[in-house]
Amino acid sequence: MxxxxxxxxxxxxxxxxxxxxxxxxxxxxxxxxxxxxxxxxxxxxxxxxxxxxxxxxxxxxxxxxxxxxxxxxxxxxxxxxxxxxxxxxxxxxxxxxxxxxxxxxxERATSSAVALSAQEAERHRIAQELHDEVGQTLTAVLLELKRVADHAPDAVATALRQVQETTRGSLDEIRRIARRLRPGVLEELGLVSALKSLTAEVPPHSGLTARCHVDTDLPDLTDAVELVVYRVAQECLTNAVRHAHATRLDLSLLRSPTGVELRIRDNGCGLGSAPEGAGIRGMRERALLIGAELTLGPSPGGGTEVRLHVPVATKASTHG
Structure with missing residues (x-):
C-alpha cells in the first residue's frame, strides 16, 4: 500500500x-x-x-x-x-x-584507486628526477668544490669546505625526500624492513624516539596492501612529528585472527576536537582500497592511537 x-x-x-x-x-x-x-x-x-x-x-x-x-x-x-x-x-x-x-x-573506491595510483606514479617520477638530476648535479658540485678547495689558499679552502658541508647536507636531505616519495626498500626488501627503516630514519632534531615491533608469523600480503600499510605508517610518523609534538612512538605490525593489524601509538597532544585533515582523510581513502578498517582514538598512555586492520589477502587469492 x-x-x-x-x-x-x-x-x-x-x-x-x-x-x-x-x-x-x-x-x-x-x-x-x-x-x-x-x-x-x-x-x-x-x-x-x-x-x-x-x-x-x-x-x-x-x-x-x-x-x-x-x-x-x-x-x-x-x-x-x-x-x-x-x-x-x-x-x-x-x-x-x-x-x-x-x-x-x-564508484568512490574505483575513483580513489585511480587517483592514488596516479599519485604513486607521480611520486615515483619526482623521486627519480630528484635522484637522477638534482642528486647528480649536487654530487658534481661537491666534486668541483673539493677540487677547487684543494688548490685554493687556506682561508678560501676553509670557506669552500663549509660550502661543501652545506651542499652535502642538502644532498642527504634530497635523498631522504626521494626515499619517502618512493619507498625503494619496500620494493626490494619488503614491508618489515621498510617499516623498520621508516622508524630508524626519524630526524634526530625532531625529538621523537620511534620503536618498531613486527610479528614473525605474518601472512603473505599483496603489493597493494603493503604499500597502504607503509603509507599509513609514514603519515602517522609525519603527524607525530609535525602536529602531535610527540617524544615517543611505538609502531607494531601484528597478526590478528582475521588478518594483520598496524598499531601506532604516540604520547603527543592527541586529536582534540579539531576536524580531520587531509592526511587522515588520505589514510581513510587508502584503507578503503584494500577493504581495511582504520580507527583513530586516544592512546592508553595519552596521545593518539591509530589502528589499521587489514583482512587476510594472499597474493594468490588476489591475482587468481
Missing amino acids: SLFWRLFLLNTAVLIAGAALLLWGPATVSTPFFVTEALILAAGLAVMLLVNAVLLRVGLAPLQRLARAMTTIDPLRPGTRPAVTGNGEVADLIRTFNTMLDRLEA
Whole structure:
C-alpha cells in the first residue's frame, strides 16, 4: 500500500470514529450551543488530533530514521546502512537509498584507486628526477668544490669546505625526500624492513624516539596492501612529528585472527576536537582500497592511537 493511501485511510478511520461518537454518543449540540457542549466538542477534537498525531508519527518513523541516517553516514566509513522498516513506498525508499550508497561507495573506491595510483606514479617520477638530476648535479658540485678547495689558499679552502658541508647536507636531505616519495626498500626488501627503516630514519632534531615491533608469523600480503600499510605508517610518523609534538612512538605490525593489524601509538597532544585533515582523510581513502578498517582514538598512555586492520589477502587469492 502506498504512503498516500495509508495516511488517507488512517485519517478516514479517525474521522469515522469521531462521527460515530457524535451519532451514537449522548452528546448533543443545540443552537445556540452551551458552554458544556463546546467543551465536549473541544475535548473530542483534541482526542482526534492526538490519535491522528500518534498514528502519523508511527507511520512516518521510518522516514525520520532515514533522514537521520542521511545526515550521519560518512562516505569514508562504509558499510553503515539504515534498517529497512515500514511498508510500501517507505521500505522501497530505504532500499533505494541503500542501493545508492552501495553504488556510490563502489564508484568512490574505483575513483580513489585511480587517483592514488596516479599519485604513486607521480611520486615515483619526482623521486627519480630528484635522484637522477638534482642528486647528480649536487654530487658534481661537491666534486668541483673539493677540487677547487684543494688548490685554493687556506682561508678560501676553509670557506669552500663549509660550502661543501652545506651542499652535502642538502644532498642527504634530497635523498631522504626521494626515499619517502618512493619507498625503494619496500620494493626490494619488503614491508618489515621498510617499516623498520621508516622508524630508524626519524630526524634526530625532531625529538621523537620511534620503536618498531613486527610479528614473525605474518601472512603473505599483496603489493597493494603493503604499500597502504607503509603509507599509513609514514603519515602517522609525519603527524607525530609535525602536529602531535610527540617524544615517543611505538609502531607494531601484528597478526590478528582475521588478518594483520598496524598499531601506532604516540604520547603527543592527541586529536582534540579539531576536524580531520587531509592526511587522515588520505589514510581513510587508502584503507578503503584494500577493504581495511582504520580507527583513530586516544592512546592508553595519552596521545593518539591509530589502528589499521587489514583482512587476510594472499597474493594468490588476489591475482587468481
